[in-house]
Amino acid sequence: DAKTTQPNSMESNEEEPVHLPCNHSTISGTDYIHWYRQLPSQGPEYVIHGLTSNVNNRMASLAIAEDRKSSTLILHRATLRDAAVYYCILRDVGFSNGQNFVFGPGTRLSVLP
Amino acid sequence: NAGVTQTPKFQVLKTGQSMTLQCAQDMNHEYMSWYRQDPGMGLRLIHYSVGAGITDQGEVPNGYNVSRSTTEDFPLRLLSAAPSQTSVYFCASSQNRGRLEQYFGPGTRLTVT
Numbered sequence: 001d002a003k004t005t006q007p008n009s010m011e012s013n014e015e016e017p018v019h020l021p022c023n024h025s026t027i028s029g030t031d032y033i034h035w036y037r038q039l040p041s042q043g044p045e046y047v048i049h050g051l052t053s054n055v056n057n058r059m060a061s062l063a064i065a066e067d068r069k070s071s072t073l074i075l076h077r078a079t080l081r082d083a084a085v086y087y088c089i090l091r092d093v094g095f096s097n098g099q100n101f102v103f104g105p106g107t108r109l110s111v112l113p
Numbered sequence: 114n115a116g117v118t119q120t121p122k123f124q125v126l127k128t129g130q131s132m133t134l135q136c137a138q139d140m141n142h143e144y145m146s147w148y149r150q151d152p153g154m155g156l157r158l159i160h161y162s163v164g165a166g167i168t169d170q171g172e173v174p175n176g177y178n179v180s181r182s183t184t185e186d187f188p189l190r191l192l193s194a195a196p197s198q199t200s201v202y203f204c205a206s207s208q209n210r211g212r213l214e215q216y217f218g219p220g221t222r223l224t225v226t
Contacts, residue, residue: 032213043117043203043217044156087155091213102172103148103155 004088009108012078020073020107022088027068030092035073037084083111114139117218119204125224126194134189134221136204143209145187149200162187194225
């Protein structure tokens, strides 16, 4: 699977929007872009995924660049509960290598009250 | 639904001891997997299973065994514990191999002295 690059950490103020970037310049045409987050002392939690078009759900929005070499997870109004490590992960839609997700170090988001 | 459950939550072992980490899910998911997470790092895949009776190795399988005799359970066995296996272990499941949303358990924190 192609690799992703994320900033190590970001800070946001409570109730402000947060834009978490992810670069994946070697993405292939069949790679889905996934976002998970991990709250302190918990297992990872699914946030959102997309292939080519922007996606919205109750937790967040995913904006995918036209060339698909980068994407941005958008939290519209950060709360203290959103403080977590956010992982951007690519996975081939064909799952040809049999591997599951490859989690990198992610971005640690701090939310200030 | 209880989702994905893991036992124990914490465990301390001496070098050379063996033990089994338990994982169970009540969502009738076909796909289950085990990850380990070391401090400051992302998750690394140990073993996975696409259904009862079928298992395969992930990125870091050495020192671990798995079996899948039922859909619900996917235990991870440490054959002879080593300090390098000190980590937090997460079990995950998804509806099937093609589903992109994984559900993670709360984790088992293992220390090997």
